[in-house]
Amino acid sequence: MPNPDRRLPTGSADLDRILGGGIPRGSTIVIAGPPGSGKTLLAQQVAFVNATDAAPALYYTSWSEPHTKLIRNLSAFDFFDEQAIGKRIDFLHLPALIDSATENGFEEVARELFRASVQRQPVMVVIDSSKSLHGMVPEDRLRRFFYELASRVGQTNAALVMVGEYTPFEIESEPEFAVADGIIQLANEPRGVTDRRSLRVVKMRGSDNLSGSHAFNIDRRGIQAYPRAETLVPLQVEHQTGRAGLGDAGLDQLTGGGLPRGDATLLFGPAGIGKTILSLGFVAEGLKEGDQGLYVSLQETPAELISKASAMGWDWVPAALKQGQLDFLSIRPVDLDLDQVGVALRDVLVAKRPKRVVVDSIAELDVGGRAPDRYLSYLWAIVNLVRGHGATGLFTQETVTFGAPTSMQLMSYLFQNVLTMRFVEHQYHVLRAIGTLKMRESRHETDLLEFDIGPGGLTSGQKLTNVSGVLGWTALRKEE
Amino acid sequence: MARILIVDDEPDLRGIVRLILELAGHEVVEAHHGAAALQRLAEQRVDLLITDVMMPVMSGSELIDRLRADPEHAKLPILVLSASPHAVDRADHVMRKPFEPTHLRRVAANLLGANAEP
Numbered sequence: 001m002p003n004p005d006r007r008l009p010t011g012s013a014d015l016d017r018i019l020g021g022g023i024p025r026g027s028t029i030v031i032a033g034p035p036g037s038g039k040t041l042l043a044q045q046v047a048f049v050n051a052t053d054a055a056p057a058l059y060y061t062s063w064s065e066p067h068t069k070l071i072r073n074l075s076a077f078d079f080f081d082e083q084a085i086g087k088r089i090d091f092l093h094l095p096a097l098i099d100s101a102t103e104n105g106f107e108e109v110a111r112e113l114f115r116a117s118v119q120r121q122p123v124m125v126v127i128d129s130s131k132s133l134h135g136m137v138p139e140d141r142l143r144r145f146f147y148e149l150a151s152r153v154g155q156t157n158a159a160l161v162m163v164g165e166y167t168p169f170e171i172e173s174e175p176e177f178a179v180a181d182g183i184i185q186l187a188n189e190p191r192g193v194t195d196r197r198s199l200r201v202v203k204m205r206g207s208d209n210l211s212g213s214h215a216f217n218i219d220r221r222g223i224q225a226y227p228r229a230e231t232l233v234p235l236q237v238e239h240q241t242g243r244a245g246l247g248d249a250g251l252d253q254l255t256g257g258g259l260p261r262g263d264a265t266l267l268f269g270p271a272g273i274g275k276t277i278l279s280l281g282f283v284a285e286g287l288k289e290g291d292q293g294l295y296v297s298l299q300e301t302p303a304e305l306i307s308k309a310s311a312m313g314w315d316w317v318p319a320a321l322k323q324g325q326l327d328f329l330s331i332r333p334v335d336l337d338l339d340q341v342g343v344a345l346r347d348v349l350v351a352k353r354p355k356r357v358v359v360d361s362i363a364e365l366d367v368g369g370r371a372p373d374r375y376l377s378y379l380w381a382i383v384n385l386v387r388g389h390g391a392t393g394l395f396t397q398e399t400v401t402f403g404a405p406t407s408m409q410l411m412s413y414l415f416q417n418v419l420t421m422r423f424v425e426h427q428y429h430v431l432r433a434i435g436t437l438k439m440r441e442s443r444h445e446t447d448l449l450e451f452d453i454g455p456g457g458l459t460s461g462q463k464l465t466n467v468s469g470v471l472g473w474t475a476l477r478k479e480e
Numbered sequence: 481m482a483r484i485l486i487v488d489d490e491p492d493l494r495g496i497v498r499l500i501l502e503l504a505g506h507e508v509v510e511a512h513h514g515a516a517a518l519q520r521l522a523e524q525r526v527d528l529l530i531t532d533v534m535m536p537v538m539s540g541s542e543l544i545d546r547l548r549a550d551p552e553h554a555k556l557p558i559l560v561l562s563a564s565p566h567a568v569d570r571a572d573h574v575m576r577k578p579f580e581p582t583h584l585r586r587v588a589a590n591l592l593g594a595n596a597e598p
Contacts (some may be wrong), residue, residue, distance in 0.1 A: 097489075193483075
């Protein structure tokens with residue numbers, strides 16, 4: 001395990017997690033990425049978070065930006081502390097150092113940076129941009145410079161951070177990457193009409209860092225990272241016993257006593273069939289039993305859900321929300337970042353330990369997330385994130401047919417149980433019915449159960465025993 | 481006309497200060513850090529020193545300490561021009577970056593004394 005004392009926090013707990021504990025001191029780290037990807041901001045954020053009077057940050061800049069402009073831009077962020085300038089953080093102009101080094105040789109720059117590292121005992125030394133050094137001296141001297149710089153600063157307790165607009169090709173070829181202990185690659189790529197910021201730890205010696213591409217965004221707090229949801233899943237799922245009732249005796253009987261605790265259940269059904277009411281009822285029933293609840297909605301606002309609960313007569317739902325027994329997580333189904341959703345979900349799961357969780361619906365994650373290649377692995381992560389935190393999960397999915405779903409998109413293996421809701425045509429009337437398609441290792445009934453929706457929520461009626469086409473996609477016709 | 485030494489590691493900043501002061505009729509010489517400034521001062525007399533604080537090799541604070549300890553330059557008027565909000569002891573005046581050109585001209589004139597104003 002990395003020693004936390006040897007690591008510099010970045011100001012984003014999740015970024016620290018991605019890096020395997022933060023930026024290692026005494027190491028050389030390169031932050032690479034195209035213009036506007038957030039490289040300088042990340043380096044400055046780490047500097048402001050870690051610099052102290054006793055261990056300042058020395059920030060060497062190139063020609064890219066005057067210090068006054070740089071500081072003015074920084075003032076928009078919460079981590080910025082004006083009092084730190086000139087005390088905890090020195091912004092120094094790198095060309096001044098190079099000008100003085102031309103007489104004594106370029107290696108003098110490495111010696112001066114080392115001298116400052118020994119004399120000032122900084123927590124970090126930043127060169128922004130290290131790429132600007134290219135072209136100033138022949139490549140063989142530059143290679144020696146980076147080697148001397150890395151090896152000398154590596155003798156101190158400071159982290160040497162080099163920032164530059166390096167392309168992926170340059171990461172493979174430029175000499176600074178040969179001496180780097182860590183490489184953080186930032187990207188800002190268009191996805192349809194939106195942009196997605198992401199980072200990848202190409203290399204981090206001696207660290208248990210998280211692999212792959214992780215989302216981040218920039219807000220008042222600076223850079224905030226969102227680890228790939230697949231990396232958030234607890235390694236073990238706690239085995240649970242017992243059932244989580246659905247709030248209706250008929251439904252509980254259909255499912256063998258309610259949903260098995262600790263399971264994930266997929267609830268299929270067409271628009272307007274009552275998936276949200278059943279799901280809300282599942283959470284409401286839990287609240288009555290003392291279960292903590294979480295309702296993640298990509299369709300309705302908390303106010304709309306409260307209104308629905310009130311219409312059903314579940315007066316204890318708004319009270320539970322007020323008292324903190326229930327949380328609503330409302331997610332806009334457009335412009336969503338799957339990993340931000342994953343982190344938001346994890347934060348509530350960790351903080352509140354809900355026993356019943358609804359995600360309504362997963363279809364918006366597919367459409368809004370715009371990552372079809374990844375969707376199933378992401379869904380696996382979300383499902384097991386919920387289960388891994390000890391919750392019983394109910395996940396809704398809209399079907400495009402009024403009857404049985406035409407396709408389960410190979411999703412059913414992700415869920416222990418699958419319930420299907422559907423419309424049934426009968427003598428010029430349309431009935432609602434629910435059935436169980438699958439309940440893993442659990443006794444359950446296989447009939448379709450008629451139900452109605454009204455005050456009190458979903459009320460089950462009789463079993464539809466004289467029907468055909470139960471597994472088909474057409475509307476069912478009840479035999480006379 | 482006075483000779484003014486500008487010490488700053490940012491060449492753009494030196495260029496701006498040079499322009500402002502040359503338009504006011506002064507002669508301007510430059511150094512890019514404290515050590516280079518000491519070298520300049522050994523070569524030629526200056527009437528006013530304008531210095532940044534955060535610089536590589538030798539900071540503005542160390543430069544001022546050395547000048548104040550040197551009998552030849554102990555009374556040299558010194559204006560600190562820095563992005564840091566922290567005042568520097570033993571400077572005659574401290575100005576924050578960014579600054580107003582007219583304010584810089586006025587402060588420089590005051591430090592040089594009324595006779596030095598062209």
